[in-house]
Amino acid sequence: MSTAEEASVSADVTPVPDPSLASAERRESWRYFLALLPALLLLAALFVYPLLGIVNRSVYKAGYTLESYRQIFRVPVYLHVLGGTFKISALVTLLCLALGYPLAYVLATCRPRTARLLMIIVVLPFFTSIIVRTYAWMVLLGRNGIVNQYLTALGLTDKPLALLYNQGGVLIGMTYVLLPYMVLTVYSVMLGIDPGLIRAAHSLGASRLQAFRRVFLPLSLPGIAGGTLLVFILSLGFFITPALMGGPSDVMIAMLIEREVEITLNWSFASALAVVLLALTLVGFLGYNRIVRLERIFEGRP
Amino acid sequence: MALAGAVLFFLIAPVAIIIIVSFSGADYLKFPPPYLSLRWYERFFGVPSWRQSIIVSTQVAGLTMVLATALGLLASLALVRGRFRGKGAIYALLLSPMIVPTIITAIGLYFFFVRIKATGSIVAMALGHTVLALPVVVIIMAATLQGFDIRFEQAALSLGASRLTALRRITLPLIFPGLLSAALFAFLTSFDELLIPLFLSGVEVQTLTVRVWNSLVLEVDPTIAAVSSFLIGVTTAVLGVSALLRGRREAARA
Numbered sequence: 368m369s370t371a372e373e374a375s376v377s378a379d380v381t382p383v384p385d386p387s388l389a390s391a392e393r394r395e396s397w398r399y400f401l402a403l404l405p406a407l408l409l410l411a412a413l414f415v416y417p418l419l420g421i422v423n424r425s426v427y428k429a430g431y432t433l434e435s436y437r438q439i440f441r442v443p444v445y446l447h448v449l450g451g452t453f454k455i456s457a458l459v460t461l462l463c464l465a466l467g468y469p470l471a472y473v474l475a476t477c478r479p480r481t482a483r484l485l486m487i488i489v490v491l492p493f494f495t496s497i498i499v500r501t502y503a504w505m506v507l508l509g510r511n512g513i514v515n516q517y518l519t520a521l522g523l524t525d526k527p528l529a530l531l532y533n534q535g536g537v538l539i540g541m542t543y544v545l546l547p548y549m550v551l552t553v554y555s556v557m558l559g560i561d562p563g564l565i566r567a568a569h570s571l572g573a574s575r576l577q578a579f580r581r582v583f584l585p586l587s588l589p590g591i592a593g594g595t596l597l598v599f600i601l602s603l604g605f606f607i608t609p610a611l612m613g614g615p616s617d618v619m620i621a622m623l624i625e626r627e628v629e630i631t632l633n634w635s636f637a638s639a640l641a642v643v644l645l646a647l648t649l650v651g652f653l654g655y656n657r658i659v660r661l662e663r664i665f666e667g668r669p
Numbered sequence: 670m671a672l673a674g675a676v677l678f679f680l681i682a683p684v685a686i687i688i689i690v691s692f693s694g695a696d697y698l699k700f701p702p703p704y705l706s707l708r709w710y711e712r713f714f715g716v717p718s719w720r721q722s723i724i725v726s727t728q729v730a731g732l733t734m735v736l737a738t739a740l741g742l743l744a745s746l747a748l749v750r751g752r753f754r755g756k757g758a759i760y761a762l763l764l765s766p767m768i769v770p771t772i773i774t775a776i777g778l779y780f781f782f783v784r785i786k787a788t789g790s791i792v793a794m795a796l797g798h799t800v801l802a803l804p805v806v807v808i809i810m811a812a813t814l815q816g817f818d819i820r821f822e823q824a825a826l827s828l829g830a831s832r833l834t835a836l837r838r839i840t841l842p843l844i845f846p847g848l849l850s851a852a853l854f855a856f857l858t859s860f861d862e863l864l865i866p867l868f869l870s871g872v873e874v875q876t877l878t879v880r881v882w883n884s885l886v887l888e889v890d891p892t893i894a895a896v897s898s899f900l901i902g903v904t905t906a907v908l909g910v911s912a913l914l915r916g917r918r919e920a921a922r923a
Contacts, residue, residue, distance in 0.1 A: 399751030417777030604770025
């Protein structure tokens with residue numbers, strides 16, 4: 368998939384009006400409409416309609432009311448969950464950026480052959496089930512887990528450390544799961560940077576560090592912005608990893624939604640929470656889409 | 670450079686360690702394993718409820734693959750070749766299930782299927798997964814179709830082939846590697862996904878991921894290491910076949 372090939376999927380090209388071709392063109396667009404129809408019907412019935420159902424449920428409880436929303440923004444416990452979700456997401460995003468940027472830089476500047484091999488290491492976890500990746504860290508970080516086995520064997524600690532079921536565990540697990548998104552987004556932007564510009568900077572007497580700081584880094588900023596936004600919005604809606612690796616106080620908004628649906632059975636409140644999460648996600652995504660195209664991530668696919 | 674190496678190690682070590690400890694003979698997961706055995710795999714493939722969930726996952730993923738590939742191929746054909754208004758919006762809609770948090774899609778479908786009393790069925794889970802797999806198919810197929818030289822098809826049409834014949838005899842064979850790759854990723858999307866079946870599966874019909882979830886909530890059972898390695902194996906197979914297909918496609922183009 369070269370970038371030139373995929374330049375124009377969504378470009379809205381208006382056809383040149385030509386009356387003699389009008390009927391042929393109408394037939395043509397009718398055919399395309401028929402081809403799109405099954406997918407659109409499926410999404411309408413099983414995606415858009417259920418989402419609208421959630422919106423409706425969030426304001427309907429034996430009559431229309433905004434009570435559930437009031438509850439979210441008034442009751443301290445829920446505000447605390449919202450704040451906690453933001454905090455964890457922000458920390459995970461920072462960790463992903465700190466770890467992902469250097470890796471993306473090496474991938475983008477090393478020989479293409481080497482890059483392709485190293486990319487396997489990024490992509491294999493990326494396409495591995497989230498629950499498997501979370502389980503792997505539970506095995507590593509548990510009380511009798513592998514990390515603690517080594518720490519005790521090396522005499523670094525006499526009691527096993529609490530690495531799991533707390534915020535540290537959540538941060539490690541979520542960073543692990545989301546890191547490939549950051550690497551692939553930043554990498555896709557870095558690939559578009561003309562290496563000639565760096566060579567030009569060197570020939571004009573810039574040191575390696577200067578060339579990086581004054582030329583490469585500013586040009587890679589869209590990647591940083593895109594990766595940061597993407598990881599942040601994906602973090603906001605995270606469920607599996609915090610639910611399995613967090614402690615009782617590390618409740619994130621998606622976990623609250625699941626609890627309200629499955630245990631408390633307060634579907635109206637769950638729906639209001641879902642609408643808040645959805646709104647935050649969509650705002651973040653609109654920003655992301657202005658910077659990097661979503662399908663770029665899939666270029667990491669071998 | 671050293672940092673990048675450390676990050677690569679951070680990415681691959683957990684996956685590698687899980688595969689290694691799944692062959693452990695010890696009662697709890699030690700690394701490196703004191704001695705090797707296949708006991709956790711025997712548990713995994715021997716217990717009927719685990720075997721049952723492999724079948725359920727395969728059925729759900731298979732049905733998802735067929736539905737998502739068919740609908741996604743048709744939609745991509747229209748998106749890549751058609752010239753009509755609102756194309757950008759339709760493309761965005763088709764990709765949006767990738768962005769909407771899966772927990773929201775899952776509870777939306779749950780409310781919906783509860784109302785029509787259809788939870789606990791393989792078809793319901795597959796339909797939900799088709800929503801999630803469609804964007805994957807559309808992205809891969811759109812890229813494939815853009816790399817396809819439409820003049821081959823035009824030549825067939827000018828030689829008298831019908832639209833359907835041209836599609837069947839010329840276009841489909843040429844885009845087949847991309848199509849197969851899209852189908853495999855659709856399969857994988859479903860096979861690996863937890864949240865939709867977590868809400869939609871019943872007591873008897875459980876996918877592999879739901880069973881893993883249920884046992885992880887209770888304790889860290891070493892059998893899960895074998896199950897995880899199996900799932901990693903499926904991912905590796907999909908990535909490997911897709912890489913081969915891509916290599917062939919690029920060789921053909923060169």
